[in-house]
Amino acid sequence: MAPNPKVVAAYRAMANLGIHESKVKPVLKKLLKLYDKNWELIEEENYRALADAIFEEEENPVPEQEQEKKNKRVDEAELDDEVQDQPLRPKKRLRLRGPEFQSSNNQISCGPSSAAFPLKTPKLEDDTVPGNGSILHAQSAAALSDGNGMIEAHQVHSQDDIIDKGKKPVSPQVTPRGRRSTSDGVPPAVLPKEPAVEPLSTLSPRSKMAHPLVWIKPKDEPIDDARDNEAPISMILPEPSSGKDSSMMNGAAGQQDCDDTVASHCLNDEVAGEDNLRSSNEDAPSTVEIGSSPVQEEGSAKITPNISMPKESESHDALVAGGNEDLVTPCISNGSANVNSHSSLPNTEIPVSLPCSCGLDDTSPVPQEVGNNDCLASDDGRELVDPISNNSHSLVTVPKNQLTTNAILTVHDVNDISKGEEKVKISWVNNITDDFPPSFHYIPRNLVFQNAYVSISLSRIGNEDCCSTCIGNCVLSSESCSCANKTGGGFAYTAQGLLKEEFLDECIVISCNPKNCFYCEDCPVERSKNDDCSEPCKGHLRRKFIKECWSKCGCGKKCGNRVVQRGITCNLQVFLTSEGKGWGLRTLEDLPKGAFVCEFVGEILTVKELHERSLKYPKNRKYTYPILLDADWESGGVGDKEALCLYAASYGNAARFINHRCLDANLIEIPVEIEGPDHHYYHLALFTSREIAAQEELTWDYGINFDDHDQPVELFGCKCGSKFCRNMKRSSIFSLPGSNKYTSSAAEIRKIVGCKMI
Ligand SMILES: C[S@@+](CC[C@H](N)C(=O)[O-])C[C@H]1O[C@@H](n2cnc3c(N)ncnc32)[C@H](O)[C@@H]1O
Numbered sequence: 193m194a195p196n197p198k199v200v201a202a203y204r205a206m207a208n209l210g211i212h213e214s215k216v217k218p219v220l221k222k223l224l225k226l227y228d229k230n231w232e233l234i235e236e237e238n239y240r241a242l243a244d245a246i247f248e249e250e251e252n253p254v255p256e257q258e259q260e261k262k263n264k265r266v267d268e269a270e271l272d273d274e275v276q277d278q279p280l281r282p283k284k285r286l287r288l289r290g291p292e293f294q295s296s297n298n299q300i301s302c303g304p305s306s307a308a309f310p311l312k313t314p315k316l317e318d319d320t321v322p323g324n325g326s327i328l329h330a331q332s333a334a335a336l337s338d339g340n341g342m343i344e345a346h347q348v349h350s351q352d353d354i355i356d357k358g359k360k361p362v363s364p365q366v367t368p369r370g371r372r373s374t375s376d377g378v379p380p381a382v383l384p385k386e387p388a389v390e391p392l393s394t395l396s397p398r399s400k401m402a403h404p405l406v407w408i409k410p411k412d413e414p415i416d417d418a419r420d421n422e423a424p425i426s427m428i429l430p431e432p433s434s435g436k437d438s439s440m441m442n443g444a445a446g447q448q449d450c451d452d453t454v455a456s457h458c459l460n461d462e463v464a465g466e467d468n469l470r471s472s473n474e475d476a477p478s479t480v481e482i483g484s485s486p487v488q489e490e491g492s493a494k495i496t497p498n499i500s501m502p503k504e505s506e507s508h509d510a511l512v513a514g515g516n517e518d519l520v521t522p523c524i525s526n527g528s529a530n531v532n533s534h535s536s537l538p539n540t541e542i543p544v545s546l547p548c549s550c551g552l553d554d555t556s557p558v559p560q561e562v563g564n565n566d567c568l569a570s571d572d573g574r575e576l577v578d579p580i581s582n583n584s585h586s587l588v589t590v591p592k593n594q595l596t597t598n599a600i601l602t603v604h605d606v607n608d609i610s611k612g613e614e615k616v617k618i619s620w621v622n623n624i625t626d627d628f629p630p631s632f633h634y635i636p637r638n639l640v641f642q643n644a645y646v647s648i649s650l651s652r653i654g655n656e657d658c659c660s661t662c663i664g665n666c667v668l669s670s671e672s673c674s675c676a677n678k679t680g681g682g683f684a685y686t687a688q689g690l691l692k693e694e695f696l697d698e699c700i701v702i703s704c705n706p707k708n709c710f711y712c713e714d715c716p717v718e719r720s721k722n723d724d725c726s727e728p729c730k731g732h733l734r735r736k737f738i739k740e741c742w743s744k745c746g747c748g749k750k751c752g753n754r755v756v757q758r759g760i761t762c763n764l765q766v767f768l769t770s771e772g773k774g775w776g777l778r779t780l781e782d783l784p785k786g787a788f789v790c791e792f793v794g795e796i797l798t799v800k801e802l803h804e805r806s807l808k809y810p811k812n813r814k815y816t817y818p819i820l821l822d823a824d825w826e827s828g829g830v831g832d833k834e835a836l837c838l839y840a841a842s843y844g845n846a847a848r849f850i851n852h853r854c855l856d857a858n859l860i861e862i863p864v865e866i867e868g869p870d871h872h873y874y875h876l877a878l879f880t881s882r883e884i885a886a887q888e889e890l891t892w893d894y895g896i897n898f899d900d901h902d903q904p905v906e907l908f909g910c911k912c913g914s915k916f917c918r919n920m921k922r923s924s925i926f927s928l929p930g931s932n933k934y935t936s937s938a939a940e941i942r943k944i945v946g947c948k949m950i
Pocket of ligand 1: 630772773774775776817847848849850851852853908909910911912913
């Protein structure tokens with residue numbers, strides 16, 4: 193009989209490696225048996241499997257009888273262990289790296305990634321040959337490696353081996369994001385990028401061989417171990433000792449309803465969210481993710497301790513602009529999420545800071561920069577997740593029927609509602625109820641929603657608009673720089689970074705004096721209403737601007753004329769007010785007069801966009817208050833794209849919690865130019881108008897005219913408690929035509945706000 197050309201070719205290939213036919217023959221026979229005479233697999237990579245097997249045989253000769261016995265003894269658990277325990281065998285790999293053994297398609301990587309993450313050489317010992325074998329398929333390993341060092345080591349089992357042993361196939365259930373179920377008890381694995389491994393169930397028999405089951409050495413890093421039937425909710429624990437307030441330790445839990453679509457989206461998206469764990473969270477004892485797939489959920493969704501938070505971009509996905517009002521009814525009171533305690537929960541459970549959808553409108557548009565996802569609150573108002581009373585990990589059960597609508601995955605860390613976006617942490621506390629702060633996305637800087645024309649470009653900054661020749665700290669210079677001149681003849685700030693008293697007092701007086709109002713001929717606010725019965729302009733305040741130095745200036749970053757751009761530096765806390773104003777913001781430290789507290793940050797909308805939103809989502813008219821950037825409208829010709837306002841219901845910073853106080857508020861808003869020379873877009877900075885003691889609530893006068901019901905937002909019943917309250921007492925001095933917060937005379941203003949000068 194003519195020799196089988198395939199056998200001859202195999203002998204030749206091995207002869208090239210210096211392996212004698214006599215050694216090839218028995219191993220080849222075994223391989224043919226193992227591969228069910230599939231020559232393709234044997235021929236692959238220039239007979240790599242054959243060569244490997246021969247080397248193995250050489251190194252670990254096992255008498256055939258013993259081998260058979262061993263095969264019988266080895267149960268599946270032992271098999272797993274042996275595979276895990278196999279030492280790495282670079283020696284073999286080195287041999288195979290000879291040029292003659294390089295795969296023609298270069299599937300075996302010898303590059304840095306394989307050096308950093310050496311592949312485990314197959315152990316073709318007696319107990320790993322047919323029936324038990326663990327064989328390294330280099331091509332599978334190559335397929336698994338994303339080139340970025342994702343994989344530390346691979347051990348490849350023949351699938352048949354595992355299934356034949358009667359063990360459940362340990363196919364990693366790879367979701368598009370790489371999530372895998374661990375419910376089968378398989379060691380947690382860190383999987384490479386999503387296309388790397390198909391679930392075995394989807395593979396053809398051929399690809400099962402070429403693409404065998406792969407185990408990846410677990411890393412020490414957090415593993416997303418959430419099961420499919422867990423709800424995708426995130427939570428962050430308070431620091432054990434953080435907060436002067438004991439209620440911070442009474443962590444409360446809230447819950448979003450989540451419809452199937454969104455839930456599964458959330459599920460997948462959350463998996464990759466580890467990088468959203470910000471550094472300050474590292475201080476916290478733990479961060480917990482609650483995973484879920486309500487679709488598959490039978491009775492309840494379990495909230496399991498885990499380690500990741502949704503990515504910012506993914507949280508954005510879950511958030512929809514448009515205010516928190518639509519969704520408030522079932523879930524919030526005074527803008528906060530209701531959470532009820534569940535006494536049956538073991539006290540080993542963790543405080544959960546879960547958002548409610550208050551703050552969000554599932555149908556409102558989102559800023560262009562962020563994705564879209566629909567989110568709703570529970571529509572029955574029942575509690576969904578239990579508040580828990582200490583820091584230990586445990587489970588919280590969420591009834592399945594409460595996971596029916598969209599979920600919001602935004603979470604407020606009790607230690608830092610800013611999620612690390614600010615230089616200082618901003619904690620939140622609720623001493624009164626179990627409520628949570630409303631859900632919103634913390635943004636440290638304004639974001640354009642869609643149409644607002646905000647053009648920031650260096651080319652638009654002329655020499656007169658910056659101090660390009662300055663050096664160091666402008667404020668210390670004896671001469672005013674160009675920026676100071678734009679502020680109005682001198683620096684607004686002292687060397688200590690406070691507002692100069694004269695400047696501040698002037699601002700206070702201006703803000704209270706109706707004489708400083710101007711009236712537009714063609715008011716963008718009225719124009720935005722686009723109806724036949726537009727009213728005349730109701731008046732806007734002329735204001736004093738601050739011009740800060742910026743990138744095109746020659747001074748350094750520490751220049752004293754750069755205050756607002758440095759962001760929040762004082763110690764603030766969000767808290768639930770006791771007067772029924774909802775949440776408020778307070779200082780935890782004494783603040784001097786003229787100190788910068790924070791900027792009012794939100795979505796930059798055109799006034800028209802705001803009006804459209806308020807028509808489309810009428811319930812949004814509650815709970816939020818848009819701020820017109822109208823200080824420069826007097827210059828006239830303000831186009832629709834330039835008539836801007838800030839809206840912080842869904843995207844905002846700590847300032848969104850600052851409540852209104854009529855007239856004698858302790859903060860004052862001052863327009864600040866930073867990046868650009870024009871005043872149609874500016875930053876609205878809040879400074880202390882007097883000294884403020886630690887624990888005092890921060891307030892500012894929104895400038896509301898409580899008699900004007902034609903506003904884009906619903907008026908609230910003012911509970912500011914000021915004796916000058918415009919809502920409670922309508923004294924004649926506070927109801928001047930066109931006025932919002934103005935009083936009648938400079939003398940009165942001086943008395944009220946304690947200014948030294950007028
Ligand atoms: C910018 S938010 C302030 C934070 C808000 N309290 C919360 O819980 O989210 C403005 C809203 O707070 C409430 N608010 C602010 N000042 C108030 C006051 N003086 N009296 C009653 N409610 C007030 C109103 O509902 C208003 O629409």
